[in-house]
Amino acid sequence: MSRAVAIVGSGPSGCYLAQALLKAAPELRVDLIDRLPVPYGLVRYGVAADHQGTKGIVRQFERLFERQGAGFVGNVAVGEDVSLAALREAYDAVVLAAGLSGDRALGIPGEDLEGVHRAGRLTRALYEHPDAEPLPELGPRVVIMGNGNVAIDILRLLAKTPAELAGSDLGAGPSAWLAGSAIEEIDIVGRSPAAEAKFDAVMVKELAKLEGVTIRVIGAGASDDPEATKKIAALEMLDGHATGARRITFRFGLTPVELLGEGGRVGEARFRDSAGATVALCCSAFLTAIGFEAEGLLLREELIGSAADREAGVIEPGLYATGWFRRGPRGTIPDNRADAQLLAARILADLDARGDAPEKPGRSAFPDWRSIVDYDGWKRIDAAETAAAPQDRCRAKIPTRETMLALALHREELPQ
């Protein structure tokens, strides 16, 4: 026997942590528990469908299950199918790597109007998350509020022509939704000046390849900071890019004040500029991409608020947090790696300090867990999705939990 570690969440932070733990202590029993029947969190359901290079990180994570001996325990929601307390009883250490699935609210009047949509919900629908709502009707004039990489991802996908999506893993439904969209104009609006925008210059440069748009950048400003200068230069290069009819306008330094509508649907977004003047933009849809927060089964604020060492990710002995769940919605996939390495060292030291205290049973404490999807079950889903990919796609994602489970659990009859 050896010590058992449960990691709640199989996104990048959970995978990097399991990698670091098993590299240093290959005898550990490490399980990655996920509420979904599929692993990898936002790599599958957040990273843009047309950024397959970024998704290539899963080949590294596969080695974790195939060579390092980690277990995947999919389709188990901690806080619902099993309590955190029961998990802590069964494992020597439990790590919360559950990410942040809620969208931050703007907190302005009119946010509840029809036609106002939040980035997390929209991207989950685009990428066929099994719990997603249907894709909404956006109409001809879309305002995107936000100046991070997620806002740019949404802009790029809405602006691409069907041919530009070749090679992605965008499903048939979302592809048809994009192809049939009536969008004529997209405003992308940042609260801060361009110098303080959170997107990367490389994301802006990629927009210069779009084939059906005319782009205008209003008020990119200037800066002495080298990083900000790169962003501003990329925006200046983009200004005037004209390859088609769909108009895109970048605007900066506008604080959202209220959303107005008629008949319950958004029709106008009002902002205040840095001089205090009101700026109004007509819109048939208003999309917010302003960050994420905790939502769901684990009481993050309480747990993180009471952490003994928040920076290190120690909530209390035997209970830890990592990734977005620990730090908040900041950082790219590789940023989770540094976190994982520090926390792995801390967990290993804590496990060592337990001396010859009895080891815990781990997963075998739950003989009655039903419908668990293990790594082989996920590989059956993976194989079915890649085999079903149409010619111009690399995968055809299965959008329903029911069909995923039927495949993963090897049931003969697949639901239609």
Ligand SMILES: Cc1cc2nc3c(=O)[nH]c(=O)nc-3n(C[C@H](O)[C@H](O)[C@H](O)COP(=O)(O)OP(=O)(O)OC[C@H]3O[C@@H](n4cnc5c(N)ncnc54)[C@H](O)[C@@H]3O)c2cc1C
């Ligand atoms: C829309 C979007 C696009 C992005 N694009 C990029 C990009 O192109 N490049 C890049 O480097 N970074 C990108 N990022 C950032 C990157 O995705 C994050 O840094 C990373 O995913 C955080 O990893 P995580 O493991 O903390 O969380 P997540 O990836 O969210 O993983 C959390 C996992 O926990 C599971 N879980 C949640 N609650 C429970 C529970 N109660 N029980 C069991 N399991 C649970 C979830 O199902 C999920 O699988 C993007 C983020 C978003 C939101």
